[in-house]
Amino acid sequence: MTSSAIAVSCLRKAYGDKVVLDGIDFDVAAGSVFSMLGPNGAGKTTTVNILTTLMAADAGTVLVAGHDVTAATATATRAVRAAIGVTGQFAAVDDLLSGRENLQMMADLKRVRSPRLVAQLLERFDLTESADKLAATYSGGMRRKLDLAMTLVGDPRIIFLDEPTTGLDPRSRRTMWGIVRELVADGTTIFLTTQYLDEADQLADRIAVLDQGRLVAHGTPDELKRRMPGTHVRLRFTDPADLDTAARILAGSTRDDQELTLRVPSDGESRSLRALLDVLDEHLLNAREFAVHTPDLDDVFLALTGRPSAEAIAK
Numbered sequence: 001m002t003s004s005a006i007a008v009s010c011l012r013k014a015y016g017d018k019v020v021l022d023g024i025d026f027d028v029a030a031g032s033v034f035s036m037l038g039p040n041g042a043g044k045t046t047t048v049n050i051l052t053t054l055m056a057a058d059a060g061t062v063l064v065a066g067h068d069v070t071a072a073t074a075t076a077t078r079a080v081r082a083a084i085g086v087t088g089q090f091a092a093v094d095d096l097l098s099g100r101e102n103l104q105m106m107a108d109l110k111r112v113r114s115p116r117l118v119a120q121l122l123e124r125f126d127l128t129e130s131a132d133k134l135a136a137t138y139s140g141g142m143r144r145k146l147d148l149a150m151t152l153v154g155d156p157r158i159i160f161l162d163e164p165t166t167g168l169d170p171r172s173r174r175t176m177w178g179i180v181r182e183l184v185a186d187g188t189t190i191f192l193t194t195q196y197l198d199e200a201d202q203l204a205d206r207i208a209v210l211d212q213g214r215l216v217a218h219g220t221p222d223e224l225k226r227r228m229p230g231t232h233v234r235l236r237f238t239d240p241a242d243l244d245t246a247a248r249i250l251a252g253s254t255r256d257d258q259e260l261t262l263r264v265p266s267d268g269e270s271r272s273l274r275a276l277l278d279v280l281d282e283h284l285l286n287a288r289e290f291a292v293h294t295p296d297l298d299d300v301f302l303a304l305t306g307r308p309s310a311e312a313i314a315k
């Protein structure tokens, strides 16, 4: 499918003097996953709030499922809300109800009359065993799963996932990823904000990086990675004299005197690595660390925003 589920042009938003979105444009193809990345405070939640009709834009055009959000008419707002599902920071989960009751409440609110729906969702999200326990007793991962299950009631064609796996254990994260992939295979469009670059790498068809009010890059994960300098080997020495010698004999290398490291361009293949080790041996150089580094989205993020990603900091 090539039609746009979401089309944004010249979107602007400021809080008082603080410009948060300074004229951003992007398009999300129907049936694809679009991921918006950005450091804390970049304006991701503001974008989601505008696209989901929770907040008014100052200027620009935003079409969601073909309806003009910025027109802010009751009809447009209703039409957009009927087409979308939102999970994340505005969790609809009611702590005083069980998982089953939360889902039933959502089905009633959306007037979905399918007797098996609640049981099917509980099963799909691995929540059947805890279905009759109060949501207040659920772990963070279970709440997020319940939140997403509630969003799926009524089959929204466009789903906004605002940091859906923050704080989840690796197993629950993978369950969520599996569900996102199933939804996309069924033609649902996903707008995903995340601080986990590997999540965007795994799931997104296209990624946009938001920084200081502007989209500083967008493209497929591979396109973004290709913009980075290539694979290299990183050597760390204990003796500054060894770093000097190595920097002299290894063509094209760049040194970091503080870290005592040397970055040597390489294709990362075993033959080149062996040749590099031979050169070090010939010159009686001993590297304390020897690591092959392939560019990943962390490098992209760092290069574009000048800050390491939250994920890279956590590592």
Ligand SMILES: Nc1ncnc2c1ncn2[C@@H]1O[C@H](COP(=O)(O)OP(=O)(O)OP(=O)(O)O)[C@@H](O)[C@H]1O
Pocket: 015, 018, 020, 038, 039, 040, 041, 042, 043, 044, 045, 046, 047
């Ligand atoms: N209601 C508000 N009034 C004033 N400033 C706000 C308001 N809401 C957000 N901001 C500011 O606007 C900027 C963008 O916030 P936003 O929540 O959209 O960022 P974000 O990219 O979602 O960040 P995070 O990853 O931390 O959730 C931040 O500097 C924030 O402090």
